[in-house]
Amino acid sequence: MRMTWDxxxxxxxxxxxxxxxxxxxxxxxDPEGHTIIQYEVRRGTPLARRSLLVGSQQVVSISAERMxxxxxxxxxxxxxxxxxxxPEPTAPTLAAxxxxxxx
Numbered sequence: 001m002r003m004t005w006d007x008x009x010x011x012x013x014x015x016x017x018x019x020x021x022x023x024x025x026x027x028x029x030d031p032e033g034h035t036i037i038q039y040e041v042r043r044g045t046p047l048a049r050r051s052l053l054v055g056s057q058q059v060v061s062i063s064a065e066r067m068x069x070x071x072x073x074x075x076x077x078x079x080x081x082x083x084x085x086x087p088e089p090t091a092p093t094l095a096a097x098x099x100x101x102x103x
Contacts, residue, residue: 001062001063001064003062003064007064008024008027008062009024009025010023010024010025011023011024011062011066011067012065012066012067013039013041013054013066013067013068013069014066014067014068014069015068015069015070015071015073015074016060016068016069016070016071017071019071019074021041021043021052021054021069021073021074022041022042022043022044022052023041023042023043024039024040024041024067025040025041025042025051026039026040027039027040028040028053035056036056037055037056038053038054038055038056039053039054039056039059039067040052040053040054041053041054052074054069054073058070058073
């Protein structure tokens with residue numbers, strides 16, 4: 001099966017047990033091997049989005065309806081992202097600026 005980026009983009013991602021993980025938002029491509037190494041999966045609400053990188057070896061299947069990943073994918077990725085300290089806020093975001101000026 002072949003898929004275009006338009007077909008892959010926004011494809012729902014679920015675990016083998018059926019838990020929703022998020023949706024495909026991008027990928028990391030190896031130009032030397034001509035392969036996708038990781039998929040960027042976004043999850044959360046528009047105001048609190050998080051991106052996860054899912055290794056291609058963690059993908060069980062991809063169909064026109066969904067990407068299925070191993071059950072332990074989310075916990076292993078979440079543990080890695082929790083160890084990284086969050087950056088200090090520097091400047092207001094565009095959304096925050098709009099709220100301030102709209103008042």
